[in-house]
Amino acid sequence: MDVVATPTPTQPQPLAGFGHIFRFMARRDRLRAPIWVVSIVGLFATSVASVVGLYSTPAELQEYADIAGVDAALKAIAGPGYGLDNPTQGAVVMNETLLYTFIGIALMCMFSIIRHTRAEEETDRAELVRAASVGRLATLTAACLWVALIDGVVALGIVMSLLAFGLPVEGTVAFGLAAWGIGLVFIGVAATTAQVASSARAATAGAGGVLGVSFILRAVGDLGTGWMTWLSPLGWAQSIRAFADERWWVLAPIGFAAVVLVGAGVALSSKRDLGAGLLRQRPGPEEASPGLATPLAMAARQQRTSLISWTLGIAFIGFFFGIVADEADQLLENETIAEFYSQAGTGTPTEAFLATTVLMVALIASGFTVSTVLRLRAEESAGRAAAVMATPVSRYRWASSYLIVSVVGTVVVMAVSGLAIGVGYGLQLGDTDQLLPVLGAALAIVPALLVLAAFAVALIGLRPSLASLAWLGVVVSATVGLLAETLDLPQWSRNLSPFEHVPALPAASLEVFPLVMLLLVAAGITAVGLVAMRRRDVG
Amino acid sequence: MINHDLPAISLRNVVKTFGSTRALDGLDLEVATGEVHGYLGPNGAGKSVTIRTLLGLLRQDSGEVRLLGSDPWRDAVALHRRLAYVPGDVSLWPNLSGGEIIDYFARLRGDVDKTKRNDLIERFELDPRKKAGTYSKGNRQKVALVVALSSDAELLLLDEPTAGLDPLMETVFQDCILGVAAEGRTVLMSSHILAEVEKLCDRVTIIRLGVAVQRGSLDELRTTTRTAITVATERPIGGLEAVEGVSAVRPDGASLSFEVDNDALGAVMSHLAGFGIRSLISQPPTLEELFLREYDDDLRLVNHDPTP
Numbered sequence: 001m002d003v004v005a006t007p008t009p010t011q012p013q014p015l016a017g018f019g020h021i022f023r024f025m026a027r028r029d030r031l032r033a034p035i036w037v038v039s040i041v042g043l044f045a046t047s048v049a050s051v052v053g054l055y056s057t058p059a060e061l062q063e064y065a066d067i068a069g070v071d072a073a074l075k076a077i078a079g080p081g082y083g084l085d086n087p088t089q090g091a092v093v094m095n096e097t098l099l100y101t102f103i104g105i106a107l108m109c110m111f112s113i114i115r116h117t118r119a120e121e122e123t124d125r126a127e128l129v130r131a132a133s134v135g136r137l138a139t140l141t142a143a144c145l146w147v148a149l150i151d152g153v154v155a156l157g158i159v160m161s162l163l164a165f166g167l168p169v170e171g172t173v174a175f176g177l178a179a180w181g182i183g184l185v186f187i188g189v190a191a192t193t194a195q196v197a198s199s200a201r202a203a204t205a206g207a208g209g210v211l212g213v214s215f216i217l218r219a220v221g222d223l224g225t226g227w228m229t230w231l232s233p234l235g236w237a238q239s240i241r242a243f244a245d246e247r248w249w250v251l252a253p254i255g256f257a258a259v260v261l262v263g264a265g266v267a268l269s270s271k272r273d274l275g276a277g278l279l280r281q282r283p284g285p286e287e288a289s290p291g292l293a294t295p296l297a298m299a300a301r302q303q304r305t306s307l308i309s310w311t312l313g314i315a316f317i318g319f320f321f322g323i324v325a326d327e328a329d330q331l332l333e334n335e336t337i338a339e340f341y342s343q344a345g346t347g348t349p350t351e352a353f354l355a356t357t358v359l360m361v362a363l364i365a366s367g368f369t370v371s372t373v374l375r376l377r378a379e380e381s382a383g384r385a386a387a388v389m390a391t392p393v394s395r396y397r398w399a400s401s402y403l404i405v406s407v408v409g410t411v412v413v414m415a416v417s418g419l420a421i422g423v424g425y426g427l428q429l430g431d432t433d434q435l436l437p438v439l440g441a442a443l444a445i446v447p448a449l450l451v452l453a454a455f456a457v458a459l460i461g462l463r464p465s466l467a468s469l470a471w472l473g474v475v476v477s478a479t480v481g482l483l484a485e486t487l488d489l490p491q492w493s494r495n496l497s498p499f500e501h502v503p504a505l506p507a508a509s510l511e512v513f514p515l516v517m518l519l520l521v522a523a524g525i526t527a528v529g530l531v532a533m534r535r536r537d538v539g
Numbered sequence: 540m541i542n543h544d545l546p547a548i549s550l551r552n553v554v555k556t557f558g559s560t561r562a563l564d565g566l567d568l569e570v571a572t573g574e575v576h577g578y579l580g581p582n583g584a585g586k587s588v589t590i591r592t593l594l595g596l597l598r599q600d601s602g603e604v605r606l607l608g609s610d611p612w613r614d615a616v617a618l619h620r621r622l623a624y625v626p627g628d629v630s631l632w633p634n635l636s637g638g639e640i641i642d643y644f645a646r647l648r649g650d651v652d653k654t655k656r657n658d659l660i661e662r663f664e665l666d667p668r669k670k671a672g673t674y675s676k677g678n679r680q681k682v683a684l685v686v687a688l689s690s691d692a693e694l695l696l697l698d699e700p701t702a703g704l705d706p707l708m709e710t711v712f713q714d715c716i717l718g719v720a721a722e723g724r725t726v727l728m729s730s731h732i733l734a735e736v737e738k739l740c741d742r743v744t745i746i747r748l749g750v751a752v753q754r755g756s757l758d759e760l761r762t763t764t765r766t767a768i769t770v771a772t773e774r775p776i777g778g779l780e781a782v783e784g785v786s787a788v789r790p791d792g793a794s795l796s797f798e799v800d801n802d803a804l805g806a807v808m809s810h811l812a813g814f815g816i817r818s819l820i821s822q823p824p825t826l827e828e829l830f831l832r833e834y835d836d837d838l839r840l841v842n843h844d845p846t847p
Contacts, residue, residue, distance in 0.1 A: 122633070122672075199633065199634070199672070283636065283668040283669060283670070284635060284636025284638070284639060284668055284669070284670050285636055285638065285639060285668070286636070286638045286667045286668050287638050287639070287642055287667075288635075288638065288639035288640075288641075288642035288643055288646075289639075292639060292642065292643050292646070293643070293646035293647070294646075294647075295647075298632075298643060301635075302632065302634075382630045383626060383628055383629075383630040384630050384631070384632065386591070386594070386596050386626065387624070387626055387629075387630070387644070387683075388644075388647065389594075389596060389615070389619075390594050390596070390619060390622075390624035390626075390696075391619055391644060391647040391648045392616050392617070392619040392620045392647070392648065392649060393616070393619075393647055394615070394616045537596065537597045537598060538591075538596040538597070539591075539596070539597070
């Protein structure tokens with residue numbers, strides 16, 4: 001009688017290879033992770049230092065509370081002002097630093113998760129990895145754990161910064177836990193969108209959308225509609241009330257949301273094929289539309305969705321700030337507020353507020369401007385640029401494709417956003433006086449954005465491997481634009497931001513000369529980049 | 540306007556370095572107008588770098604590159620009207636359908652032949668409605684092939700055009716190239732598939748470490764290399780190792796096997812005659828042996844090693 005060997009029951013090992021993958025992610029991020037941690041913690045610690053220095057006496061603290069507790073615009077961008085009725089240094093620190101730090105953490109977590117999961121699948125590497133003895137869930141769980149670890153290091157850095165400035169331990173712990181928790185929630189958000197969306201870009205857009213909506217929901221909630229705050233993870237993180245009579249139970253919904261979202265991501269990931277989203281791609285047309293005949297048309301086609309989403313998102317934010325702008329008038333008599341907006345120029349507080357809003361909108365729009373130019377580099381790395389340049393398309397023509405889309409798209413984004421601010425303001429006040437001035441302000445700031453685009457072109461031409469340093473221009477501009485006063489930056493460093501040279505319309509009067517200069521600088525830098533690109537190898 | 544006197548491609552002593560690596564190290568390559576030229580070599584030998592230099596995407600450090608009579612770096616745009624290119628690793632826009640991408644490239648090239656396009660799509664069994672992101676490597680390759688083959692370019696630069704194609708599609712490709720050759724157009728193709736090279740190419744160049752190590756027609760290559768000989772003689776053969784051009788001598792039963800350079804055949808025969816030849820079998824090298832010899836540095840050293 002033959003003995004038939006019983007086949008060993010094969011156990012599904014969804015986590016096989018976890019350790020290897022985890023170590024590999026750590027290795028890939030050996031530069032990126034420290035940069036994230038140092039940037040976020042460094043900026044945070046600097047801000048804490050500056051707040052602690054500026055507000056040390058009860059009188060100074062009270063003065064801050066008088067503004068931040070009532071100013072609608074500040075509430076919208078900073079939070080409801082917990083603990084400001086009896087202000088402590090801790091409460092002021094939280095009000096000044098928590099929201100933007102947490103946005104930084106959320107961005108770090110979602111970019112990192114998508115980089116290690118969905119974006120990786122779009123290369124051929126993921127197939128190689130999955131083909132090795134690696135479990136179906138190993139990559140996603142390793143990514144979640146790895147990013148949670150980076151997030152934890154950031155939270156620890158925040159805790160140490162707060163303790164270093166002698167702030168109370170209890171509030172510090174609450175702040176740190178909230179920082180870690182908001183990261184975990186956005187790890188979950190990205191882990192989920194990475195499964196649902198049909199591409200890495202769509203997954204990033206989805207997670208970014210959740211962050212944007214979170215910001216707006218809590219802004220509306222903080223301005224009065226309290227329950228909306230509770231729909232926003234950012235709102236929960238604020239509601240722990242670090243340094244303002246901590247409410248520890250709020251950690252529960254944060255932890256719960258993180259667990260549910262990561263769980264959803266893991267569950268969904270076992271239901272889909274490698275490289276495919278749960279949302280299926282529809283078949284495309286058999287022939288190209290007649291217009292798709294030039295690199296410019298291709299660039300426009302590739303950036304169409306991006307342009308529409310940026311425009312709608314930014315216009316929505318602008319509209320919202322337009323609505324709250326008139327509140328600035330009520331604070332007309334407050335000297336300190338006038339000082340706060342003094343950066344903006346000499347107009348009324350409302351005009352100063354509108355000018356600040358235009359600047360903020362432009363800083364967000366710079367994300368579109370720069371990312372569109374950087375698509376040139378992505379096209380080159382993927383090898384598609386070489387295929388196009390092997391046809392009778394000159395390098396200038398190829399390079400100008402995404403550049404033109406970036407320039408025209410930036411004008412569109414700013415024009416629509418300017419209109420949205422003006423319309424929001426007009427609806428609230430029932431007058432349309434500010435409509436054209438705000439639109440003008442939004443367009444006058446475009447030359448500064450073009451300088452950032454030119455910087456990206458120059459990097460792509462001169463040092464393509466360092467192209468992503470183009471984001472440095474955005475970081476510098478945002479730091480100068482939003483934190484120059486808080487950080488007490490010297491004037492020479494403020495001058496590095498192109499936005500510093502744009503008159504703060506509608507609060508200041510229009511000066512043409514600096515705008516022309518910015519345009520010339522942008523044109524000059526662009527020319528350098530294009531010439532360098534003509535001279536180098538394409539690879 | 541095809542000038543048959545002028546070579547379609549000519550590289551003279553071309554050097555291209557990337558940092559400390561010398562990708563091309565004094566490369567000479569000539570492709571006559573109207574021929575199908577095979578470009579062979581191991582991975583990393585410099586085949587793709589050559590083709591990218593011919594496209595004006597890379598600029599050589601020194602040496603002269605002429606393509607259709609012009610400098611490909613300076614006159615890239617004008618030259619590209621006259622050539623078509625299939626990259627080794629085809630990358631497409633994942634959100635566009637194959638048909639859209641084919642049309643886009645055809646319009647960039649400037650000649651749109653719809654009949655040819657649809658015919659090729661059908662022959663290659665490509666679904667043009669599918670998004671390129673869902674294509675396999677083979678299907679991405681087909682998109683690039685349809686673009687190149689539907690053009691009327693006088694020169695085709697193909698970088699491993701059949702990598703990823705199944706044998707059936709390979710046959711379709713070969714038919715297409717034979718058609719192109721019959722029209723008198725020039726083809727430079729790199730390949731690892733020897734049967735394909737043997738079927739399509741008039742002449743080949745073998746490149747290794749950035750230098751051309753062999754060139755000529757396949758027949759020429761065969762005769763310029765070595766022959767394997769097995770011989771049985773009445774008396775034991777002595778002193779064979781000392782004859783110039785003989786290598787890999789080893790006893791084979793009662794006989795003796797060795798390899799000999801073809802230009803030393805005469806000398807070897809007279810040497811052997813002195814021992815009374817009973818039987819002799821000579822074998823020309825197979826194509827595969829030919830390539831292996833050129834590809835593999837170590838193998839060649841072993842074969843030249845005079846010690847038994």
